[in-house]
Amino acid sequence: MSEKTQLYLNGVSRSFDGFKAINNLSLIIERGEMRAVIGPNGAGKTTMMDIITGKTRPDTGEVIWGEDTDLTKVDEAGSARLGIGRKFQKPTVFETHTVEDNLHLSLKADRSVFGTLFHRTTDAERARVDELLDLVRLTAQRDDLAGDLSHGQKQWLEIGMLLAQDPELLLVDEPAAGMTDAETMRTAELLRDIAGKHSVVVVEHDMEFVRALGCKVTVLHQGAVLADGSLDHVSANPEVIETYLGR
Amino acid sequence: MTRLTSLFAPILMLLALVTALPGAAATLEELMQRLPQGSYDDRAALVMEIAATGDERAVPLLEALGEGDLQELKSDGTLVRVVKEGKTYTAYDPLTGESLGEIGRRDGKKVKVNNGLRRAIRSALGIMTLRHPDPAKRLEAAEAAFKSGDPDQLEALDAALLAESDREVATVLGAARAVAMLNSDATEADQFEAVTTIAAMGNQDALGVLLPLAAGEGPVAEAAADAVADIERSQKVWGLAQNVWYGLSLGSVLMLAAIGLAITFGVMGVINMAHGELIMVGAYTTFVVQEFIRNTMPEMFGWSLLIAAPLAFLTAGAVGVAIERGIVRHLYGRPLETLLATWGVSLILQQTVRSIFGPNNREVGNPDWMSGAFELGQLTITYNRLWILVFSLIVFAGLLALLKRTPMGLQMRAVTQNRAMAADMGIRTGWVDAMTFGLGAGIAGLAGVALSQIDNVSPNLGQSYIVDSFMVVVFGGAGNLWGAFAGAFTLGVANKFLEPVAGAVLAKILVLVFIILFIQKRPRGLFALKGRAVEA
Amino acid sequence: EDTIKVGILHSLSGTMAISETTLKDAMLMLIEEQNKNGGLLGKQLEAVVVDPASDWPLFAEKARELLEVHEVAAVFGNWTSVSRKSVLPVFEELNGLLFYPVQYEGEESQRNVFYTGAAPNQQAIPAVDYLLENEGVERWVLAGTDYVYPRTTNKILEAYLKSLGVAEEDIMINYTPFGHSDWQTIVSDIKAFGSAGKKTAVVSTINGDANVPFYKELGNQGVSAEDIPVVAFSVGEEELAGLDTAPLVGHLAAWNYFMSVDTEENDEFIEAWHGFIGDEDRVTNDPMEAHYIGFNMWLKAVEKAGTTDADAVIDSIIGVSVPNLSGGFSAMMPNHHITKPVLVGEIQDDGQFDIVWETTGLVAGDAWSDYLPDSANLIADWRAPMSCGNFDVAKGQCGGVSQ
Amino acid sequence: MLDVQSIDLSYGAAPTLKGISVAARPGRVTCVLGRNGVGKTSLLRAVVGREPITAGAIMWNGEDISRLRPDQRAARGIASVPQGREIFPLLTVKENLETGYANLPRSERYVPGEVFELFPVLKDMLARRGGDLSGGQQQQLAIGRALVTRPKLLVLDEPTEGIQPSIIKDIGRAITYLRGRGDMAIVLVEQYFEFARDLADDYCVMDRGEIVLSGTRDTMVEDDVRRWLTV
């Protein structure tokens, strides 16, 4: 494995009550790489992310982080501490905290019990939160409870939380869902800026958005890789058209 | 041996008396007149003397005495049998059964009996009724003979045995004969045979006879010791079966108590602290039904439970619907507050029942078909437990079918999973909520009918089941009827296997510790729902 | 209005309401009757009822309320021992008077408390004597609820039986939790224990709620009194009212009073009770009689002292003798226990007890059991100059601080 | 037809809808457009009865339904596909679909064929619990479930969210087909502009709780609309 490898999935399978959601999936994400993962509904994209973040254990196969960390032995908090950040398909924020607190809690900082007990908010942290609020256009809502946001606003907040964590790898599940076309483009831009310093894996069904990302695309189908390459390359694949893009 | 003889010392005495003074035998009437006098021991001897007259009229006399119906009229000291019918008392001649007309409640003075005297009456009647035409009576007599083990009955038993046509009675007679034989100075061979006969019974009664025998010396004692060892071995095996049965029976009670909660709490997610009181409502409904039947149509008593069951379901269900419409309805989305409110409801229901029915236990009787026990091999199976088990299974099956197979069941589940969406789908959520809560409550009421048969019917009834019910539902896995089913029976059986080893208190503690540990292994109970669907 | 207040401290809710509510009513009746008869010291009596709700610390709180806020002259109350233990310091501190009407485990004599229920020697031991003599019992099951009263009583009985030569293996001891309702295993164990060819009896210190399911199971499993009699110390007429007693005829209970006692005083009492409660079916029981005795003793002592002052009453009440309901007189002993007859009754199918045996004379309550090594040497005598609840006759001194 | 007449709605003190009026006719699709948080979902929730309105009226076939409970509105033929899918997680796919039977006569209690034609995956997964499905599968189920009730008014809140491109095309075709049947009015909230534009017969654009632009397909100026959708 090369030194540049950030994440390595090898022969991973996972079934639910006999149904193979992930089937002998192998995948390499390099440091700083941005990767788009597409594929039909139920292809196993979200399940793949569950496996990487320790939410779901694979039945077989290896999931290696960096040099040699076995992610199958790490729980959710552990994966986050290793530097994996995640945005969920269904926007998930702390509904009873204010927008601002959601971001504060996400900031990269000491996560230990006593670390948080004795934590004092620094000016740098405050500045960073302001910056993020601005970025996700929620400055006006900073004191609102996150639960009162509209669907799209929650999406944005969650993206903000992801950025606040400053993770090495971002797993972004359908960030553009529920956003207007213009905002979708902005999101793509945002992710492009991040890539390079961070690795990013994006799942999305919006082909405009994927095109805007301008990165390598992997097509998943029935839990395994069906095709990969540039968007143009995979969209020309008749199987991809048949199962995913449609005519 | 000496111990046994002490039990029938009066008989020996009496026989000595009778044989010594053949001519002076007193008449039945004379003997009877002496019944109210003397110590219990004296009167036990008198009973034997009465039996020894061989006069058939002694049977009703002794029966009346044993039942406590014999009274001495305060006016003139005549003995009469008094029967209470409703509010009136009628006197009968104890020997002839001829009616002597109505008497006042305080006219007579009861001729007292105690256990010793009753035992004497039982053996006396036993001898006298060995040849009774009714096989049931003969069986009773044979059993009495077995219990008394009086060697002087040998002849009578031999004769009865020869004439006996009923197999069951004959078996018991044979056993009685064997006991009598053992208590007599029969030959070793006869005693040997007797030991074999008794050993063949293989039950606790046999053990009772053989154990003292085995403590002695000689070949008969050895044979008895062998037989004891055999019986004890087989009893160990039967003991396991017994424990399983007790466990299932306890499990059925737990399940009945918990299954309504599996609806209100498991399916609806309402922490219903008043669940126990709904059980109590069911039990009091049973009480009211029985009171009504007792006062208006006592002959219907056997039907009382079958009448009470639907009424209890409806009463408790109606209370449930009232709770849901009045309180719980306003609290969906705030499940924890239902705990506070239903706790309040439970206090009010308890006090209501206390105010209406008083703080004491009320008597709920077992109809005949719910009383007594039968033997299955070495298992003693009581009818009330058996019927409760059957009842619990029926309730369970019915509920399962309702939830899984009917549109109503589907709507219930849909409403509890997402009330707003269910309404959007056109489901009348208010109605469904009321019906669901009412159903859970109604089933608690049914549990109350069953529990009234084995437990107190008091305002505290509910409190004693609420904790166990929650344990069962959670142990099995909330939201799953099969969980409640498996949970109840697992906990029941576990408890009953622990109880003989650890004692009832420690067993209960151990079961609780077991639940705590088990939940560590399966944090969502035995029948945990898994997968995304649960977290969603 | 100038009245003498009498506190009634019985649980009207919670687990003990089932037993204690009746005692509250009995006290109200006694007070009402006394007021009809002119009250006390020319004043009317006024009952102060509170509900300690079967909550033991609440008992202490309510006792304090009665004594400090209502300034009652005497309190009649409590059922469980733990509730009594809870209020003891309060009565001691505030120098109140408590009349405790329930049979208990003994091992206590407190200056401010009068024990009108039975001590173990007034109930348990005579009952065992009865079984020994009249039933020829050789094997014993001591079954009880797992708490102090049964534990202590059984300890005393065990020592007593052993002193009579009963072998270890002929005694089976079994404890169950409060409210135990599944008796299948235990009843079948009792049957097994009783089938060793020796006459067996069960001595039951099973408490309150657990009794109904216990007796139902006995009946259903066919344990008849002729084969294995059960003698109970906590089962009275009230408990039987919840049961069909037909299958239980012949099982026994030992008390100092039964409703079936055939005396004029008792007839009057029952009639008054039925009149007061307005229900001909209501029964009377032993603790009610204990209150009857205790109340009358207090009245007499107050009259004797001419005041309701606690110290005066404590002095004047010793030796006071009042009629009990079983045809004799009960007297307050210097150890604050009373003399009572002991009766053994058999259950009848009408839910009453038929008295089959009674002590020839009265038995004086013994605060300290002779069958426990550490209390054998203790006596209590609250008369001057000894005035001590736990005087050690061997050392010749009053132990502890209770003086 | 549906006629929303200048309704107000607020969450607590904050006014969210201010005098909104929209109409929807059978055989036509009315599209509601607008940026995040402008009140589109709130409008639909008001129509189906999830949120009470504080002023105005919601008329359905001449009847004011604004005081009716959601289930009563459903009984009058209103069905919705809510934002966030709201599948019954522990019911199987089949049972999820059957919840739509509540107001159907016995003879109509079956899943219309077009549902499985449109979403073949549902047919394969009838026995799987709804909550276990993938996001896109759930969205398909939500649409299918609404169709089971044989609605007269179908309210769709971003129905294409999370759905793969080929099926989005199918959904578009299906909506066209349903509109073509002429017995159903459709209200569609959509962010995916092309999709909306292709389907809309009538449209309105919302901003901060108000309608800022509306009209029919023929009069729609795309750039005007887009201006309201960018930040």
Add this chain to the structure above:
Amino acid sequence: MSLTKLIDRRMGIFLGLLFLVTVCVPLGNLVMSPDSALHVPSFAVALMGKYLCYALLAVALDLVWGYCGILSLGHGAFFALGGYAMGMHLMREIGDRGVYANPDLPDFMVFLNWDRLPWFWHGFDMFWFAAIMALVVPGLLAFVFGWFAFRSRVTGVYLSIITQAMTYALMLAFFRNEMGFGGNNGLTDFKDVLGFDLQSDATRVGLFVCSALALAGGLLLSKWITASKLGKVLVSIRDAESRTRFLGYRVEGYKLFVFVVSAMLAGLAGALYTPQVGIINPGEFSPANSIEIVIWVALGGRGTLVGAALGAIIVALSKTLLTGWIPEIWLFALGAMFILVTLYLPKGVLGFIEASRDRLRPKAKAAPVKEAEA
């Protein structure tokens, strides 16, 4: 964090009132003559001391339930353990003044024929040891129990019910005379503490003041915890446990921390309670008692700390008054109160008070409590 920041309006008012009571009650009891209208009877002092212990217990529960979503139905166990630890010391203090005049063994051991003190009774003759144990034992139990349960991710009702199983099992165990804690009767008949006569007014006032200080301390400690970043993490756990994990917080560690702190506060409350009511017995472990604690918190206002304390005092006071005023039907009144509060005061009594204030004078909204889990 500065003290002024901790004491917000609501806390300030409550602590102010508490301070007032703490000053006035001793004066009223000890200084005022009994005939004076301002005299506070000893009866009331003991009663208020008890209420304050309950209030501290309620605060302890609110810390875990209100802020971390752990609905413990077994908090009475921690309270009782603290109470027993203190009770054991008080028993030892009796020395040879017991009825059997045994210098080493408490009375109940003598009359059950114990010949020596069980090992776990050693050390309790020293006050400091008992005081430490009153915190350590509940804390340790909470630690062990929580360690397993939180690691196994037992949540929601499952956690609630096993905490109930825990207290129920302890109740049955303490009932057993063999356990060596006095069985059903528990520990009673205490004479004095640190040489002060428990029946004297001064001691009673002293204990009352200690309880008030403990309550104030408990409130401030809880407030400090909940106002810190850790407090926000707790709320996150309460409302979205899984999401919190994905941010890298080790949820089990946080839960364990508050659970142990809460158990120790409960133990402290128990330790102060025992000398004031004069008895500690297994009834304190009964599941119903623990449920009642939850009721206090819910009634006062969950997730508000001050509300929890208020709830405890309101319920306990109602119980005191109602059982005296309407002993025959007081349950109707109490039950109705519970129902009405849930129906008409959804945020508890405190929420109601503040809402009515806000209605008069609109201000920034207080963070509401969301009911996430069951």
